[in-house]
Amino acid sequence: MMEEREVLTTSIDGGTDTLQEPGTETAAPAIATTAGRIDRMVTSRQRTYTAELMKAHVALMEREVILSKHIDLFRLVNRHYYTLQKWHDENTGWRIQRSATAIRLVRQLSATTPGYLYDRLKEPRDFACLTWILWYAENRQLTGRGNEQQFLLSQLADQIQEQSTSGVDEDATFDFRRPSDRYSIQRALQYLEDLGALQLVDGQTKEWAQQAEDADVLYEFTDVIRSLVSAFNPQLLEVVAEYINNEEKVLQPTLLQNILGDLFPVMAIKPLVRAWRTLLLGPVLLRYDDPEAFAELVEHTDEVANDLLETFGWLLDVKRDYACIVRASGMSSGPVTSLTPFGTSDQMAMLMCTAIREQVSSGAWPRPDTYGCVHITTEDMNALFYTLRERYGENWGNEARSKGSRSLLNDVYKKMRQVGLLRGPDGAGNVMILPTAARYSASYERAGQEQKLAGKSKSKSRTLTLPGLDESA
Template sequence: MTTPLTEVLEGQHAAEIRRASRALLKEPLLLAHGARTDEFRLVRRHATELRDWFDRNTGWPLQIDTESARLRKIPGTPADATHPARETSRAAAPFSRRRYVLLCLTLAALERGESQIALGRLAEQVVVDTSDPQLAAAGIEFTLERRDERLDLAAVVKVLLHLGVLRRVAGDEDAYVSGAGDVLYDVERRVLAGLLATRRGPSLVQAAAFEERMSELAVETALESDELRFRATRHRLTRRLLDDPVLYYDELSDAELAYLTRQRAFLTSRITELTGLVAEVRAEGIAMVDPLDDLTDVRMPEQGTHGHITLLLAEHLATASTPVPVTELRRRVRELATEHGGFWSKSAREPGAEPELVEQALMKLASLGLIARTSEGIAPRPALARYAVGETVVLEAGAAAPRKAKK
C-alpha cells in the first residue's frame, strides 16, 4: 500500500522541526553563514512553531532575523558551575576567572567600538578597563606584559570568532601572542547585541553573593496567581529536563516535586515530540536520553587516557556507600597506573600527575550528574550505578547463563 501524500508531508514537517529544535539546543546561536547554514534555514522556516513551543514550555525567547537565530536559554539551575565556557581548541580547557572577566570587558569594548577593530587596539581598551578600582580590589590584573595574559585574551577572541561576534579579516592570533603581528576583525554588531540572555541588565543587580546575583539576573515576573506559579514551575522543570543530564527528585522543592509527579508524562512526552529525546524514569529521577548521541557537550565513556581514567574512577566510586576522600582517589590512580599505564600517555604515568588527572575526571563526572562534591569527599549519585561492574561468573563449557531474578 502506498503512503498517503499528507502523511509523508506531515512526517517531513515533524522531522524538520526536530532537526531545527535540536540544532538550537546544541548551538543556541545560529548564523545565516558558516558551517550551520542549513540548520539556520530550518529554524527560520519553522520560526513560529519553534518560538511558540519554547515560550510555552521553557520561557526561553527565540529571536530570529535574516542574519541569526538566538535562543536565549536560561538554565534551570543558574548557579550550576559544571558546564563552564571552554576554549575552542582541541584541549577545550575551561575558562579561568580571569578569562571570564576578560570576556565581559571585551564585549563591553566591542559594544562601544566601531565596525572594525584590531586585536592590539582591543587589548589596549581592556587594559584601561581592568584598571577600575573595583576590579583591582577583586584581584583582577591585566597588563599584557606576560605571555599568559595575551594567551587568555586570544582564547576569549577565538570564542567570539566561533560565536560569530567577530569575523577575522587579516592576521593571526598566535602571531599576536608571540608579539609578531596583529589581527583585524569585522564586528558583527547584530550578533553581539543578541548575546546577553538575562531577564534584567547586569548593572541593575544589587546582590553581593554570587548565587543571589545569578538569581537576580534570571528573575521572573511577579508570580501573583496559581496559574503563573504553575507556569514558572513547568518552565524550570522543562529547562532542567532539556539541559541537565539527570533530574534528581531530591534536588527539587516540595512544590516542584508535586507538580512533576502529576505532570511527568505530559512534560516528557512534549520534549520527546519536539526533540526525539527519550525519558528514562527511575526511582531517583529522570534522564532524557538521546538515541542519536549528539545533544551533549560531555561524553562518557570516551577514548584516550583521560576517558579511561574517568571510567575506572567511576567504577571505583560506584561501589562506595559513603563519600570517598580525594586523597583516596589519587592513591587509586597511582595503583591504576601500574595496571593500565601501558595504555596511557607518558605524562599521565609521571609521578605527581595524579591530582590533575583526578580533578579532570571529577569535573566530567560532576558535569554528567554522576557525583556530588561534599565536605567529606566525593559522593556517588544514583545514576553512577550503571558504571558498577558486577561479580565475574565463570561458566563451564555448555552451561546455561544464570537467569536474572525478576524485580
C-alpha cells in the first residue's frame, strides 16, 4: 500500500511539473487536494484489507470446515491463503488444507483439555462413534474402496460393533440393538453431515435409530472426509485416551508433550507455540499445566497481546497463574465454551464460584497452592452445593428443581470442567478448583414488586447480576 501511494504521488507531481506554467498560483492547492484524496483512498483500502484479513482469520479459527457453498467466505479465505498460512507458520505451526470444495485449519493440541464444545456430540460414546466412523472411512481407503464413497448405515454399524468387541474393555463395546448406542451413532453422523463430510443419499436416520422395520440409510462420503482422516492418528488417540481415563491422573497437568514422552517426538514444540495453541483452543493456559510456556508468554505479553488484537480482534488477559483470551460479547461464532447467565447449569456454576471464593476467604477451605489451585474433596463440594440449593433453588427451572442434588452437582462438575474452572473428582474423591474460578461472581437480586401494565396483579422478579471480571482476585 505504501508503494502504491508513493507511485501515485510521484506521477501526480511529475505531471504537474509539465503542465504548470511559471507564475501560476492556483496549482499548489490542486496538488494538495489530489494528494489528500489519494491519502484517504489508500487509508480506506488499508482498512478494508485489514478488516477482511481479520474476518478470514476468525472464520478459519472458529469454523471446523469452510465449504465452497459458503461462496463469499470461501473466496475470502482463498484470497488471503498465503498471508493466513504465514501467520500460522510463525505462531501455531498449524497448516491450512484447501481443495476445490473445502478449506480447513488442521489444529494440533498442546494440552488434553481444549475448550471447544460441539452441541451435536453430548456423550463420550458419541465421540467414540465419531472415531469409529473415521476409522471406517480410513479403512475403506486403505483397502482400495476409497472411490466407492457410498455405504449403508447397517454395514457401518456392523463393522463398528464387530471391531469394538475385539477390545478388552467391555464398557467400550457397542451393541446397536441398544437405543442409546443407535442414538450415539446418529448424533455422530449428523455432526459429520453438518461439517459437509457426509451426504444423506436415501433413507431416514431417525427411522433406523428408532428401529423401524427394514429401515436403512444410504450415505456418501465427500472430499471433506479425506481431510479429517488425514489428521486422524489412532495411535496418538489410544495413548491419550488411556491417560485421561486413568482416575489417578485426573488432577495431573494436561501438557500433551509430557503425556506422550518419546512416543511421538514430533510433538516437541517450542514453548511460545504451545502457548499460542492452548490460548486459541482454550479455555485457559494454566501455569500449573505448562510452566515453561506460561513463562514464555509472560515474557512476550505485549507482543502476543498486540498480535492477538490485530489478527483476531480479541484481548489477552494474563494473571499470575493463568492466561486466557477475552472475546467481546457476541463476537464468538464458533464452538467456544463459555458461561452465560441464561442456562441453569451455567448459573449454578457461577454461584459455586462465588461460594468457593467465600469459603477460601473465610478460612473454611484451604488456601490456594503455589499454582493458585484449591484442593478439596467431594464431601466439601456436596455440602456447599446443598447449601446453595436451599438458598437459590427456587430460581432454577422446573427440570433442575425436579432433579436430585447429586445429579445436579454432576451437571455442575461437567460444566465447570468444560469451562476450565475445575478438575476432578478423581477416583479418591479429590477435587481441584482452578484459579480461573475467581473470575466469576454472581448472585440473584430481588427487584421488589412491580406493577404490571396490563392488570392490577403484582409479581416479584429476580435478575441474575453478573458484575463481570473480578480483578481483585
